[in-house]
Amino acid sequence: MFSLKTSGEVNSNGGGISSSDESNGSICHEISTKGRRSMNIVWHKCSVEKIDRQELLQQKGCVIWITGLSGSGKSTLACSLTRALHSRGKLTYVLDGDNLRHGLNSDLTFKAEDRAENIRRIGEVAKLFSDSGVICIASVISPYRKDRDACRSILPDGDFIEVFMDMPLHVCEARDPKGLYKLARAGKIEGFTGVDDPYEPPLNSEIIIQMEGEVCSSPEVMAEKVISYLDAKGYLQA
Ligand SMILES: Nc1ncnc2c1ncn2[C@@H]1O[C@H](COP(=O)(O)OS(=O)(=O)O)[C@@H](OP(=O)(O)O)[C@H]1O
Numbered sequence: 001m002f003s004l005k006t007s008g009e010v011n012s013n014g015g016g017i018s019s020s021d022e023s024n025g026s027i028c029h030e031i032s033t034k035g036r037r038s039m040n041i042v043w044h045k046c047s048v049e050k051i052d053r054q055e056l057l058q059q060k061g062c063v064i065w066i067t068g069l070s071g072s073g074k075s076t077l078a079c080s081l082t083r084a085l086h087s088r089g090k091l092t093y094v095l096d097g098d099n100l101r102h103g104l105n106s107d108l109t110f111k112a113e114d115r116a117e118n119i120r121r122i123g124e125v126a127k128l129f130s131d132s133g134v135i136c137i138a139s140v141i142s143p144y145r146k147d148r149d150a151c152r153s154i155l156p157d158g159d160f161i162e163v164f165m166d167m168p169l170h171v172c173e174a175r176d177p178k179g180l181y182k183l184a185r186a187g188k189i190e191g192f193t194g195v196d197d198p199y200e201p202p203l204n205s206e207i208i209i210q211m212e213g214e215v216c217s218s219p220e221v222m223a224e225k226v227i228s229y230l231d232a233k234g235y236l237q238a
Pocket residue numbers: 069070071074075096097098101110114115116118119139140141142143178180189190191192193197
């Protein structure tokens with residue numbers, strides 16, 4: 001049976017939901033006025049909540065945030081992970097930085113403030129997917145620590161799982177599947193991450209993917225590492 005909740009109390013200024021909502025990890029977990037420009041808006045709560053959707057799906061919604069240099073294997077891991085979870089009957093959705101820049105984020109450049117807005121939007125979309133009960137996999141360079149941490153801060157504790165693709169620059173550059181490093185080294189792309197733009201590695205990521213000596217694990221083995229984490233933390237059951 002699904003549990004039905006009565007509606008939560010909304011602050012008189014419409015600025016937030018009462019903290020009693022935090023127990024079920026629903027999207028009402030953290031609603032703040034920070035950065036919000038619209039006034040006189042009030043959160044509308046529905047009787048079907050995250051906990052109900054999770055029960056239906058027999059899993060827990062969360063965000064797996066894969067960060068790393070271009071060519072570090074983010075998209076490859078995202079695809080391998082979504083395939084492996086799908087075959088176990090788990091509902092996932094991949095948000096790939098490159099792909100989202102074709103639509104939702106097509107107005108953004110690679111300047112620091114646009115990268116920040118790119119990450120903010122992807123974080124908000126990922127939060128919605130997570131609230132729907134889906135295991136959302138975001139694969140984005142997300143070079144700035146504060147932008148990634150901001151995405152972490154809008155999710156319930158534990159639901160933002162950062163995966164750091166800790167691949168040396170020379171490996172990423174040798175792969176160069178799109179020829180972008182070559183263009184950047186030739187001065188034909190400005191502000192390319194790792195070449196003439198910064199990448200700030202995570203300090204406390206939940207999972208680190210590294211090479212062992214000169215050997216890089218297969219995408220399937222990397223995906224299994226993430227799945228073991230999800231399993232241990234209870235995300236693969238309601
Ligand atoms: N200047 C510059 N720096 C880094 N990357 C660049 C740049 N210009 C284009 N690209 C291509 O854009 C992809 C990264 O997009 P993201 O949205 O993930 O970037 S970011 O998180 O906003 O930094 C990235 O995809 P991946 O190689 O899959 O990481 C590149 O193909």
